[in-house]
Amino acid sequence: MISQSLSDLWHGFGVALLPANLLWSFVGVLIGNLIGVLPGMGALSAISMLLPLTYTMAPIPAILMLAGIFYGSQYGGAIGAILLNLPCHPPHAVTCLDGYPLTQQGKGGTALGITMISSFFAASVGIVVMILASPLLVRIAFQFGPAEIFSIMLLGLLAGATMSRGSPLKGIAMTAIGLLLGVVGTDVSTGTQRFTLGITALDDGVELVALALGLFGVAEFLRSVNRMQAVGGSATMRLRDMRPSLAELRQSFWPMVRGTAIGTLFGAMPGTGPTITTFLAYALERKIARDPSRFGRGAIEGVAAPEAASHSKTQVDFIPTMSLGIPGDAVMALILGALLIQGIQPGPQLITEHADLFWGLIASFWIGNVLLMVLNVPLIGLWVKLLQVPYRYLYPSALFFIAVGVYSTNHNLAQVWEVLAFGVVGAIFAALDFPAAPILLGFVLGPLVEENFRRALLLSRGDLTVFVERPISAGFVAASGLLIAAQLFFWLRAGQSRRRDRISGVVLPATAPIADE
Amino acid sequence: MRRFPGLGDRKDFLGGLLILVLGLATGVQASSYDIGSLRRMGPGFFPLGLGVILGVTGVLLMLTAKSPTPPAERLAPEWRGWLCICAGIAAFVVLGQWGGLIPATFAVVFIAARRPAEHGEGFGGAGRGDDGGLRPGVLVAAAGAIPTVTLGLNR
Numbered sequence: 001m002i003s004q005s006l007s008d009l010w011h012g013f014g015v016a017l018l019p020a021n022l023l024w025s026f027v028g029v030l031i032g033n034l035i036g037v038l039p040g041m042g043a044l045s046a047i048s049m050l051l052p053l054t055y056t057m058a059p060i061p062a063i064l065m066l067a068g069i070f071y072g073s074q075y076g077g078a079i080g081a082i083l084l085n086l087p088c089h090p091p092h093a094v095t096c097l098d099g100y101p102l103t104q105q106g107k108g109g110t111a112l113g114i115t116m117i118s119s120f121f122a123a124s125v126g127i128v129v130m131i132l133a134s135p136l137l138v139r140i141a142f143q144f145g146p147a148e149i150f151s152i153m154l155l156g157l158l159a160g161a162t163m164s165r166g167s168p169l170k171g172i173a174m175t176a177i178g179l180l181l182g183v184v185g186t187d188v189s190t191g192t193q194r195f196t197l198g199i200t201a202l203d204d205g206v207e208l209v210a211l212a213l214g215l216f217g218v219a220e221f222l223r224s225v226n227r228m229q230a231v232g233g234s235a236t237m238r239l240r241d242m243r244p245s246l247a248e249l250r251q252s253f254w255p256m257v258r259g260t261a262i263g264t265l266f267g268a269m270p271g272t273g274p275t276i277t278t279f280l281a282y283a284l285e286r287k288i289a290r291d292p293s294r295f296g297r298g299a300i301e302g303v304a305a306p307e308a309a310s311h312s313k314t315q316v317d318f319i320p321t322m323s324l325g326i327p328g329d330a331v332m333a334l335i336l337g338a339l340l341i342q343g344i345q346p347g348p349q350l351i352t353e354h355a356d357l358f359w360g361l362i363a364s365f366w367i368g369n370v371l372l373m374v375l376n377v378p379l380i381g382l383w384v385k386l387l388q389v390p391y392r393y394l395y396p397s398a399l400f401f402i403a404v405g406v407y408s409t410n411h412n413l414a415q416v417w418e419v420l421a422f423g424v425v426g427a428i429f430a431a432l433d434f435p436a437a438p439i440l441l442g443f444v445l446g447p448l449v450e451e452n453f454r455r456a457l458l459l460s461r462g463d464l465t466v467f468v469e470r471p472i473s474a475g476f477v478a479a480s481g482l483l484i485a486a487q488l489f490f491w492l493r494a495g496q497s498r499r500r501d502r503i504s505g506v507v508l509p510a511t512a513p514i515a516d517e
Numbered sequence: 518m519r520r521f522p523g524l525g526d527r528k529d530f531l532g533g534l535l536i537l538v539l540g541l542a543t544g545v546q547a548s549s550y551d552i553g554s555l556r557r558m559g560p561g562f563f564p565l566g567l568g569v570i571l572g573v574t575g576v577l578l579m580l581t582a583k584s585p586t587p588p589a590e591r592l593a594p595e596w597r598g599w600l601c602i603c604a605g606i607a608a609f610v611v612l613g614q615w616g617g618l619i620p621a622t623f624a625v626v627f628i629a630a631r632r633p634a635e636h637g638e639g640f641g642g643a644g645r646g647d648d649g650g651l652r653p654g655v656l657v658a659a660a661g662a663i664p665t666v667t668l669g670l671n672r
Binding site for chain 2: 221397457
């Protein structure tokens with residue numbers, strides 16, 4: 001089975017190295033890196049802005065480019081986090097904790113070098129895991145009927161809603177809103193117009209690009225207008241600064257390995273976001289460190305572990321997305337949406353039916369990561385300059401790209417209204433501390449969830465026990481139950497300790513539980 | 518431990534209320550479609566379920582709203598900035614409809630660039646000898662118009 005995988009992978013390298021595919025992969029990595037570096041822009045806005053471009057491309061280059069944008073922007077985000085203390089992308093918030101103190105000590109270059117090495121290492125491990133795990137998963141996945149698909153999606157949605165940072169109830173509410181947005185449009189089996197509010201433009205449903213750009217582009221601008229501090233730091237970076245010493249390498253080797261392990265573990269679990277992964281990796285390092293007080297003051301381990309975790313998670317995340325159609329987070333949901341638009345149905349048959357796409361993608365990950373390394377060595381100086389682009393240039397141009405991007409999707413101006421509407425709605429939700437990412441997850445999965453729910457109950461003649469009678473499905477349902485039980489437990493325990501604190505008169509500052517460990 | 522929910526954290530409480538209202542609206546709208554039975558579901562079944570979930574979550578959110586915490590730092594509303602962003606996008610649609618993409622491009626960029634640049638520096642960044650967002654506007658719009666035309670998007 002492994003030899004089959006290896007020969008498929010060999011074929012994949014052939015696909016990924018075709019000049020056209022290689023070019024798109026390179027373009028994706030370059031643009032992703034560029035957008036990721038810019039303050040206030042993360043993988044989500046990068047991918048949703050460029051999604052319309054891929055509609056006219058063939059499926060393979062389109063997916064290769066989107067994947068390239070994804071890991072390119074992730075890497076770019078780390079640069080802003082380390083050099084300027086700007087967490088452009090939530091998972092990098094942890095990297096700031098120790099990355100920026102390192103910059104202040106004049107060792108920002110070393111931190112970037114370590115970041116580069118650990119992301120490359122972690123991505124390579126993630127790719128190996130993908131190669132080993134995919135054939136196994138395919139065998140299991142072939143036993144999946146509608147009931148199993150519904151239960152695993154339920155688990156993924158619940159995990160996405162409750163395991164991100166913030167209130168789990170709010171996450172659940174946002175997931176339901178996303179599912180509801182997925183319902184909008186013409187019902188496939190009866191032709192009924194649902195929730196179109198009499199607007200003809202909504203007959204075909206809500207446009208994915210408009211939703212994503214509204215929630216993560218316009219809403220973000222509405223929130224950050226005039227609140228982005230201009231960055232005056234004039235950090236210069238030379239190639240020589242980026243080479244870590246042998247001692248620093250040795251110091252960050254095990255954190256790198258542990259971070260990779262955490263990322264791999266969480267990547268395989270559908271619905272767990274990247275932020276929680278990086279926070280866990282950081283917390284673990286601090287817990288086992290001989291001198292935990294070094295953390296937060298420029299410990300190189302505090303950069304290596306979370307960066308490794310986020311990159312290995314990125315790679316492994318593609319397994320549930322491609323083979324089961326369950327995206328791990330909002331970015332994966334966008335990539336899943338792109339696959340669906342290209343007419344490719346993710347699922348166990350994807351690996352066998354679209355072998356060139358799947359293995360080509362895996363091969364391109366590795367090639368893309370090599371490209372990233374090669375690209376960042378000479379361009380690091382340019383990225384540092386880009387970080388200082390004034391916000392007043394940046395954001396009108398981003399707004400322009402959003403408007404034109406959405407319009408060009410279908411040459412439909414009505415969808416630009418959609419962007420504006422979702423932007424305002426997203427800003428209101430954000431102001432009330434609701435997370436936006438579960439909306440996208442729910443939206444992409446919504447139609448699939450409904451279809452499989454209906455089909456499963458049609459097959460079982462309306463018998464709801466079908467979801468617990470089949471062993472695989474029962475496992476997912478049990479896991480969902482456990483997840484809810486665990487949340488209830490934590491909530492009750494937090495309530496108890498709050499009450500205790502009130503009695504003893506101690507007022508604790510409200511902090512995120514994970515970041516505080 | 519819990520007092521009257523209306524006196525709790527206004528943010529959580531308002532959020533819960535919003536979700537409850539959305540859930541109710543969804544439920545009402547969904548029940549106007551054919552619900553069907555578990556065995557053969559109609560188009561209204563799934564949305565009705567979502568409406569119920571939303572409603573329950575909304576009520577739970579309102580009940581568990583935390584007691585008010587002292588506001589750390591209240592950020593002043595940025596009406597002008599918000600208006601500029603929204604108006605920019607709206608202008609793109611309206612001008613795109615009647616005048617093609619080039620005027621639309623300039624409109625979105627110019628209106629969006631006319632927001633105050635930094636705190637306490639006057640509107641449009643004029644406080645720093647800037648020209649009210651004119652320079653970034655022209656640069657960005659020109660840069661944007663080129664691909665718009667060359668890529669043949671101006672249909």
